[in-house]
Amino acid sequence: MDFSTPYTDEQQAFRAEVQTWIQANVPDDMREPIDPQDFSKEQYLFWREKHQELAVKGWLYPTYPTEYGGGGLTADHETILQEEFYKGGVPRSPNSDIVLATLLVWGTEEQKEQFLRPMLTGEYNSWQKFTEPQSGADLANYQSTAVRDGDDWILNGQNVYVSGRPNTEWGLGGPTYMWGPMLTDPDAPRHRNLGFFMIPTDAEGVTMREQRLINGWDQHFIFLDNVRVAGDHLIGGDHQGWQVAQTTLEGEHGGRGQAFPRDEAMDNMLQYIQVEAKKGSARATDDVVRQTAVDSYIDFAVNNLLLQRTYWMYTTRQAIITEGIVANVYRRENAWRQSARIREVMGLSGMLGVDDPGAPFGGQPEVYQRAAFAQGHAGGSLNIARVTAARRIGISRTQERPAPTPATATQHGS
Numbered sequence: 001m002d003f004s005t006p007y008t009d010e011q012q013a014f015r016a017e018v019q020t021w022i023q024a025n026v027p028d029d030m031r032e033p034i035d036p037q038d039f040s041k042e043q044y045l046f047w048r049e050k051h052q053e054l055a056v057k058g059w060l061y062p063t064y065p066t067e068y069g070g071g072g073l074t075a076d077h078e079t080i081l082q083e084e085f086y087k088g089g090v091p092r093s094p095n096s097d098i099v100l101a102t103l104l105v106w107g108t109e110e111q112k113e114q115f116l117r118p119m120l121t122g123e124y125n126s127w128q129k130f131t132e133p134q135s136g137a138d139l140a141n142y143q144s145t146a147v148r149d150g151d152d153w154i155l156n157g158q159n160v161y162v163s164g165r166p167n168t169e170w171g172l173g174g175p176t177y178m179w180g181p182m183l184t185d186p187d188a189p190r191h192r193n194l195g196f197f198m199i200p201t202d203a204e205g206v207t208m209r210e211q212r213l214i215n216g217w218d219q220h221f222i223f224l225d226n227v228r229v230a231g232d233h234l235i236g237g238d239h240q241g242w243q244v245a246q247t248t249l250e251g252e253h254g255g256r257g258q259a260f261p262r263d264e265a266m267d268n269m270l271q272y273i274q275v276e277a278k279k280g281s282a283r284a285t286d287d288v289v290r291q292t293a294v295d296s297y298i299d300f301a302v303n304n305l306l307l308q309r310t311y312w313m314y315t316t317r318q319a320i321i322t323e324g325i326v327a328n329v330y331r332r333e334n335a336w337r338q339s340a341r342i343r344e345v346m347g348l349s350g351m352l353g354v355d356d357p358g359a360p361f362g363g364q365p366e367v368y369q370r371a372a373f374a375q376g377h378a379g380g381s382l383n384i385a386r387v388t389a390a391r392r393i394g395i396s397r398t399q400e401r402p403a404p405t406p407a408t409a410t411q412h413g414s
């Protein structure tokens with residue numbers, strides 16, 4: 001079966017336009033490095049500007065509505081953009097973009113102007129501030145509080161593992177906003193006791209500190225100490241924070257799928273085997289290694305089909321119930337399986353980092369394994385994703401319905 005995607009002449013012309021832009025605008029030293037740890041302050045500043053230029057062309061958030069600053073383009077355009085951006089080393093926006101769907105569904109028109117538009121145009125960026133020391137897997141167990149003070153709210157609390165650029169050690173401050181639930185009513189029942197807030201990171205009382213994990217992405221400790229935010233920074237009602245957060249989680253747990261799933265981990269491994277076989281390595285022609293290669297090929301084909309099916313369903317506004325979370329579980333488990341295969345096939349050289357001249361593929365296999373390990377926890381742990389999948393499939397004691405998304409809740413695509 002041929003898994004490649006056919007493109008029309010118009011789409012190929014668009015691809016050529018994207019390639020031309022990349023050639024003219026992306027110097028080699030500004031391309032996304034293999035190890036995210038090597039992404040520099042200069043690269044961050046360069047891309048903050050370039051992302052705004054991309055937004056003007058409609059290429060930053062291609063399928064979001066033009067009325068709020070998105071590109072208004074098709075899913076096929078987005079697929080081509082992602083493919084060419086990957087090949088050209090164009091990094092993603094530092095905005096944690098799962099909040100965009102949330103603002104589309106839950107924001108008032110004023111809030112869409114205030115928060116959504118500048119994010120879609122690349123002017124603002126934001127981080128997801130969900131996990132607390134005591135509420136990770138048990139996300140509803142929030143302790144951070146929001147207390148009304150006139151028209152404002154006073155926020156207090158602490159978060160861990162909050163991801164995003166800029167690196168706070170660069171002296172550039174943080175993103176424009178952090179967002180997430182806060183406990184607004186300690187006496188109300190679980191899931192009815194939270195509000196969802198946009199928190200400006202330059203507000204007095206916000207502290208951000210680096211938290212280094214194995215994957216090399218920037219994570220942070222966040223402290224809120226009597227932080228005052230205006231009443232219009234509450235998205236949804238003051239008891240609706242859990243429901244608002246669920247729309248964010250639909251996207252984070254796979255509900256938007258992927259237009260262009262990346263499989264360089266498999267490509268590199270297959271290439272490694274071919275090169276080693278040409279060199280006459282007995283190991284490369286070993287039956288176990290060949291079987292490992294075939295397993296990898298099949299796994300990535302299934303993985304990519306699951307992710308693209310969800311993407312197609314989202315962009316054609318179909319209700320996504322099991323598909324997103326099943327693809328999410330498969331993607332992360334496949335990454336773990338692929339990590340084991342890399343070690344099986346490449347042995348110790350698959351563990352050499354980017355700074356080692358002997359590292360195959362510039363150290364990509366080593367970076368991949370570290371990222372795969374961390375991804376078992378990022379975006380909600382894999383165990384919890386399995387529980388969610390069981391609930392959606394209907395094989396759990398409790399059932400769970402999907403939260404509203406822009407595809408199902410409003411007339412706006414995204």
Ligand SMILES: Cc1cc2nc3c(=O)[nH]c(=O)nc-3n(C[C@H](O)[C@H](O)[C@H](O)COP(=O)(O)OP(=O)(O)OC[C@H]3O[C@@H](n4cnc5c(N)ncnc54)[C@H](O)[C@@H]3O)c2cc1C
Nearest residue numbers: 128129130131136137161162163374377378379380381383
């Ligand atoms: C690289 C990375 C990036 C992250 N980025 C962000 C971010 O940007 N914003 C943010 O808010 N958070 C972020 N996180 C945090 C992430 O969402 C949490 O790690 C995750 O939700 C799990 O929470 P925890 O680490 O507190 O684990 P805990 O809740 O302490 O759980 C520990 C272990 O017990 C298991 N477990 C707990 N309860 C159950 C249960 N009921 N059934 C079965 N197993 C269970 C979990 O699966 C986990 O393996 C990130 C984490 C990582 C690693």
